[in-house]
Amino acid sequence: MPTSKHAYPFRWRVMDAIEGAASILWPSRFSRGLPYLMLLPAVLLVMLLVIGMIQIAESSAHTLDRTTFLASEDYTGANYSQIFSTGLYWTVLWRSLLGSVIVTAICLVFAFPYSYLMVRTPSALLRKFLLIALFLPFFIGQVVRAYGWLIILGNQGVANGLLGLVGIEPIRLLYNYPAVLFGLVQYMLPFAVLMLAPALTAIPEEMESAANSLGASWWRTFIHIVLPLAKPGLVGAGLVVLTLSLTDFAMPAILGGGSQDFIANAIYDQFFRTSDQGMGAALTLILVGVGSLAVGLVFTLFGAGTLAMGRDKK
Amino acid sequence: MTKTTSILALTRRRFLGGAAALGGLAATGWTGRAFAQEPEKPAEIIVRAWGGSWVAALQAGVSDPFTAATGIAVRHDLTEDNEIQPKVWAAVAQGRVPPIHINWDTTTNATKSALRGVTEDLSDLPNLANTTELAKPVGLDGYPIVNTYGYVYVLAYRPSAFPDGAPASLQVLLDPKFKGRIALYNDGIGFHFPAQVAGGGKLEDIPANMEPAWEFIRKVKAQEPLLGEDPDFTTWFQNGEIDLAVTISTNAREAMKNGIDLAWTVPEEGSKFETDGLWIPKGLPANELYWAKQYINFALTVEAQQVWLDGLGLPGVVPGVTPPEGLAGDPSYPTEPEDFKRLIRIPTAIQVEHESDWFSQFKAIMQG
Structure with a gap:
């Protein structure tokens, strides 16, 4: 009986051909390099950022010549001297740091029960509701949300309207530091939940059941089992919220009424309001430095959390 | 069946429309020069503007009539003046075509651009001859900016x-x-x-x-x-x-x-x-520069200023503009030397x- 020309399906032969072509283009001896090849686009992207940072660093070493509105030829540290000797920048930097720490702490406290309920609830309906409520804000940009708060918290807004029903005169709920922090917490909370949920999912429910069956109360189980095992998620969520809050622009600009600037607002002012790119660049580098120090401090104290992808120090 | 019309067909409506546009050009100071060596028209010119009532007034007073007269569409870029400035500066420094044809800017900001050397000279605009001294930027050679109105x-x-x-x-x-x-x-x-x-x-x-x-x-x-x-x-x-x-x-x-x-x-x-003005960044193709200049020239006509500044409620730089209702004699609408006595002007x-x-x-x- 003659051997059929079609012993293998056509699709298999196509796959063989593709594999053959691939082995010519990328021989098997190169296989160890495949992960690096896949890493290449990300590395190139980061390299672009690094090149940008180098240019910003170079720009920060030039002052603005106000007779020509061009950068000076000479290299100087004058921009940095001015920043460190000006109270305004210390105030703004401190406000940004303190605000980001407060927002991070509040977000972690609020995100934990939300995430826990979302991953542990036996009700599919409740889980879906929590997921929808989590993702819905992502469809609304930060600026739109901030303007939404202007409508809700304004002197003639919903909140003051409700206060008016019980005879309370309108009070200023906007354009102050708490309003900025409130807006940031509302904006950052979904990020924290998203970072925490996978870490909580990874905690086996059986461990909580075992603790319960050994007589531990819900509180003791939470303190001694859930919280320590959730630490990587807390650290990861904290890092993301901390860095995003530290560099935020829109919430301080819109909800702060012009008097609660964060460092990003000061950078904007230098680049766009006073045309002083050197000063703006110097402030940018300082922000990057402060943010990196804060992240480094968290890494040192708590490890990298979920960002270490399971290779955190034990 | 599809009806087709030759673009060369001269209907009564087209004739009247063309005559009206020509009449409008003549009435607003557009001389025959515009037709003698008219460069190729761009599809549109981009004018940076402030939003809200500001751009609405510009559109009604300058942009729409300019489009009606020339057929060139005007697109308003509502990027903030402070934000467009570094983009224009970078484009000129890198030899790129700037992102806008005309910048509607504060005189102080525009002066920074002029000092940096990124502005075209507008001294050859015919309608500058009809403007008051307020149109001339102080302390700069020529007209790198044309001030178009004042405000308080x-x-x-x-x-x-x-x-x-x-x-x-x-x-x-x-x-x-x-x-x-x-x-x-x-x-x-x-x-x-x-x-x-x-x-x-x-x-x-x-x-x-x-x-x-x-x-x-x-x-x-x-x-x-x-x-x-x-x-x-x-x-x-x-x-x-x-x-x-x-x-x-x-x-x-x-x-x-x-x-x-x-x-x-x-x-x-x-x-x-204070005053605001219009200026053109360097680096535009020659034909686009020409039509951008025509836009500013048109903005300096009485007709354009009348509608534009009626919308803004501000005094212009061309004599003969009638103040909007209720603003004649208003302290925010200074026109006479006496009116300026209570106003502060710093060079x-x-x-x-x-x-x-x-x-x-x-x-x-x-x-x-």
Whole structure:
């Protein structure tokens, strides 16, 4: 009986051909390099950022010549001297740091029960509701949300309207530091939940059941089992919220009424309001430095959390 | 069946339309020169503008008639003036075509661009011959910018909060009953100079000694003012957030048009008078530069100024423009030398050199 020309399906032969072509283009001896090849686009992207940072660093070493509105030829540290000797920048930097720490702490406290309920609830309906409520804000940009708060918290807004029903005169709920922090917490909370949920999912429910069956109360189980095992998620969520809050622009600009600037607002002012790119660049580098120090401090104290992808120090 | 019409077919409607456009060109100062060696028309020109009532006025007064007369569409880019500036500067420095054809800008900002050398000279615009001296930028060679109107940073107020009449002095900003209900620009623009007088200082001391201004602003800071940009003032008045603001009269007028009871005054300390202008960045193709110049030339006609500045409620630079209803003799609409006596004008050169210091000082006080 003659051997059929079609012993293998056509699709298999196509796959063989593709594999053959691939082995010519990328021989098997190169296989160890495949992960690096896949890493290449990300590395190139980061390299672009690094090149940008180098240019910003170079720009920060030039002052603005106000007779020509061009950068000076000479290299100087004058921009940095001015920043460190000006109270305004210390105030703004401190406000940004303190605000980001407060927002991070509040977000972690609020995100934990939300995430826990979302991953542990036996009700599919409740889980879906929590997921929808989590993702819905992502469809609304930060600026739109901030303007939404202007409508809700304004002197003639919903909140003051409700206060008016019980005879309370309108009070200023906007354009102050708490309003900025409130807006940031509302904006950052979904990020924290998203970072925490996978870490909580990874905690086996059986461990909580075992603790319960050994007589531990819900509180003791939470303190001694859930919280320590959730630490990587807390650290990861904290890092993301901390860095995003530290560099935020829109919430301080819109909800702060012009008097609660964060460092990003000061950078904007230098680049766009006073045309002083050197000063703006110097402030940018300082922000990057402060943010990196804060992240480094968290890494040192708590490890990298979920960002270490399971290779955190034990 | 599809009806087709030759573009060469001369219908009665086309003839009348063409005749009207030609008549409009002639009436607005467009000479036969426009037809002698007319460069190729671009599909559109891009004009950076402020939004809201500002761009609506420009469109009605200048852009739409320009399009009707030339067939060139005008696109308004509403990027903030401060944000477009570095983009234009970078484009010129890198030899790229700039992102806009015309920048509608404050004279102070535009002067920075002129000093940097990124502006085209507009001295050859025929309609400059019909303008007042306000159109000429001070301290610059030629016309790297053409000023197109002036404006006043008035003290706008809610009449219901002032039953005894308009506030006479800026000292009203320190009245405890207005705590949290006053607004200024977030960089203090328009307020530095009147504050210098309100703080007991002299205008002649600017910029050498502005401590009186900063001292007064420190007192105002204790009143927890709101700080914002042009659209914020209109919104804040409309939402009942503020009773007093130092702002351009156009913003208060816009809120009034929306049904808010507002008025404005020039306080005894005086109000800052400033100008805005139009300029063209370097690096445009020759034909686009030509038509951008024609746009600015058209903006300097009486007809264009009449409609544009009716919308803004501001005095122009071409004689013969009739003030909008209710603004003749208004302190925000100065036209005669007598009108300028209560207004504060600081030379552009001083403002350009020191403005960032003043902004920083104001911020330092307000952010503290």
